[in-house]
Amino acid sequence: MKKIVLVLIFTFLSMILIGCQEKSQLRIITPAGSPTLAQLYMQEDTEKYSVDVVNGADPLVAAFMALTPTHDIIFAPTNLGARSYNSGSNYLFAGTVVWGNYYLISKDKTTFDMASLEGQEIIVFGQNQTSDIIIKYLIDELNISVTIDYVDSVANAAALYMADQTKIVMVAEPTLSTIASKVASLQVIDLQAIYEDVTGESSYPQSGIFVLNTLSKRQINQVLSDLKASIDHANDNPSETGILAEELEIGFTALIVEAAIPNSHLNFTNALDSKAAIEDYFNRILALNPALIGNALPGDDFYYQP
Known part of the structure; x- marks a missing residue:
C-alpha cells in the first residue's frame, strides 16, 4: 500500500514539474x-x-x-x-x-512648418494607431485644418513619397534615414519637438x-x-x-x-x-x-x- 501511495505521489509531482517547465x-x-x-x-x-x-x-x-x-x-x-x-x-x-519617433517630410516648399500645413493633404500611416493619434492631437491643439489620407504601413507611405516628393508624408525611423539618403534637400518637421512645445512634455x-x-x-x-x-x-x-x-x-x-x-x-x-x-x-x-x-x-x- 505504501509503495502504491509513493508511486502516486511521485507521478503527481512529476506531472506538476512537467506542467511548470518553462x-x-x-x-x-x-x-x-x-x-x-x-x-x-x-x-x-x-x-x-x-x-x-x-x-x-x-x-x-x-x-x-x-x-x-x-x-x-x-x-x-x-x-x-x-x-x-x-x-x-x-x-x-x-x-x-x-x-516618440514621428516626422513629417516634404520637398520644395517655400516654408515647411506646422502653420504651413493649413489646408494641405497629409499621408499618414496607421489609422487609429499612435501615428494617427499624434498628428490629430497636434493639429487639433494648434487649430490647423488638414486632410488626412491613410495608408496601412510606413513602407507604403514612403513609397508614395518617393513617387511624388512634393507630397507631405508622415514617416518614422529608419524609413526617414532611408529617404534622406536618396532625396537631396529633404524638408523635415520633428513632431517630437512640436509635441514638447504644445504639451511641455519631452515626448510620449x-x-x-x-x-x-x-x-x-x-x-x-x-x-x-x-x-x-x-x-x-x-x-x-x-x-x-x-x-x-x-x-x-x-x-x-x-x-x-x-x-x-x-x-x-x-x-x-x-x-x-x-x-x-x-x-x-x-x-x-x-x-x-x-x-x-x-x-x-x-x-x-x-x-x-x-
Whole structure:
C-alpha cells in the first residue's frame, strides 16, 4: 500500500514539474521599424528567441486577441496594448521602448512648418494607431485644418513619397534615414519637438513591450533585462548595430540603421516608471477619441510588477 501511495505521489509531482517547465525559446512579434531595432540583440540570440517582424497593425491585433496565444512577447503601440487589454487580452504592459519617433517630410516648399500645413493633404500611416493619434492631437491643439489620407504601413507611405516628393508624408525611423539618403534637400518637421512645445512634455510613450501573463516572473524579468541590454548596446554602438541589422535582414542597410538610431529615441523604461507618462498620454487620447484605448484608462493590473 505504501509503495502504491509513493508511486502516486511521485507521478503527481512529476506531472506538476512537467506542467511548470518553462519554454526554452520565446516567440516575439514586432512591427518593422524602431521597435525592431530595440530588440535586435535579442533576435540575434536564436536559442532564446524566435522573432516575427511584421508590417502594419493587423498582425499585432491578431496576436493580442488570439484565443490560443501565438506569441509570448508583443512589441506594439502602447494604445493598441491598452485597447487589447480592455478587450480581454492576456498581455501585460512591461515597459516603454520607443519615446516618440514621428516626422513629417516634404520637398520644395517655400516654408515647411506646422502653420504651413493649413489646408494641405497629409499621408499618414496607421489609422487609429499612435501615428494617427499624434498628428490629430497636434493639429487639433494648434487649430490647423488638414486632410488626412491613410495608408496601412510606413513602407507604403514612403513609397508614395518617393513617387511624388512634393507630397507631405508622415514617416518614422529608419524609413526617414532611408529617404534622406536618396532625396537631396529633404524638408523635415520633428513632431517630437512640436509635441514638447504644445504639451511641455519631452515626448510620449509611443511603443511598448507586452508579455503573456502566463510567463513566469523569472522569464519576464530575464526578457526585460535582455531588452534593456539590447537597447543600451544599440544606442552605444550604432555602427555595430547597423551591421547586425543587415545580417539579420530586417530590410535596412547597415548605414541606414546607424543613421537612424539617434533619432529613434530608444529607451527602456519599466512599466511602473512609465505609468505617469502612460496615463498622461492616455488621458490626451481619451479627450481625442476614447475608443483608441478601449474607452477607459487600464487598471493597475495592466502594468507588470516584478
